[in-house]
């Protein structure tokens with residue numbers, strides 16, 4: 584993902600900071616990935632009959648299922664399993680949406696129609712998800728080159744430790760399927776993680792959420808990230824979930840971006856933020872669950888500001904004006920405090 588402000592310069596700086604991470608050849612990466620796939624098939628017991636993944640044909644039709652449960656103490660990773668893609672339960676609702684999108688874009692080229700379409704797509708996803716197939720969500724990872732997007736995607740796709748040095752920006756020519764099934768609290772969703780998109784491409788691709796990655800050792804990558812968030816929130820008026828990811832948290836001694844600055848910025852632009860290390864698989868599960876949780880929250884009708892507004896109006900309908908004002912100011916103070924407590928920018932589940 585390249586932004587206007589000299590992103591190319593950042594990439595060289597970032598790569599020199601990460602010299603300890605070797606670049607591996609394309610075939611070796613493939614070998615490691617295939618080997619890891621077989622390893623997991625033995626390690627996890629799956630309730631249904633487990634598909635034979637020795638044949639390469641079958642291997643390409645398998646989809647990894649990552650399962651999580653949220654508890655009062657945090658997220659519990661319940662392990663990975665595999666499912667055949669061809670089964671009904673994994674049918675992608677996205678393809679249905681894409682057809683719908685094609686139909687609509689062919690009848691109109693107006694920009695406002697495209698944004699209408701995006702909103703409609705989210706609603707369609709919701710209705711399809713509840714009846715026919717798991718909801719299908721597309722998430723774009725944006726940020727300066729070298730900030731760790733590809734490494735994070737690799738780690739998001741599996742519970743196994745991938746060691747990020749196996750995946751570098753030089754692997755971008757590998758044809759990869761960045762789709763996984765995530766079961767969160769018993770509800771299944773398909774998630775596609777899209778790497779290396781331009782900001783403009785995201786709208787056309789019907790992106791459901793944005794993950795903006797930067798490298799905590801590089802202030803310039805933080806600038807690229809903040810500029811992307813501003814473009815989304817201010818210039819494009821995007822109301823989709825945005826998660827700001829402070830990656831390479833393992834490089835504590837070389838850190839140049841303060842946690843306080845990240846939090847302040849995230850709160851100001853209605854983003855969530857999380858510190859990760861793709862290299863150590865630190866907080867990556869939280870990111871996976873957080874992405875899905877944020878999309879589900881956004882799609883839930885109870886969180887819509889219209890609903891809150893109507894409820895407040897109903898409450899005060901029959902009261903005299905002065906009492907109405909008092910109650911409304913008390914309510915707004917109470918809700919502001921509660922929101923601040925519960926909806927901290929670091930809590931990806933709320």
Ligand code: GDP
Nearest residue numbers: 604729730731732733734751752831860861862
């Ligand atoms: P991208 O250009 O944003 O896709 O970044 P890459 O995923 O290709 O990563 C760029 C470099 O940073 C690679 O050498 C990775 O091994 C390294 N890297 C990625 N994530 C981390 C991390 O969390 N910690 C450290 N120390 N290095 C990382």
Ligand code: MG
Nearest residue numbers: 732733751752
């Ligand atoms: Mg990359």
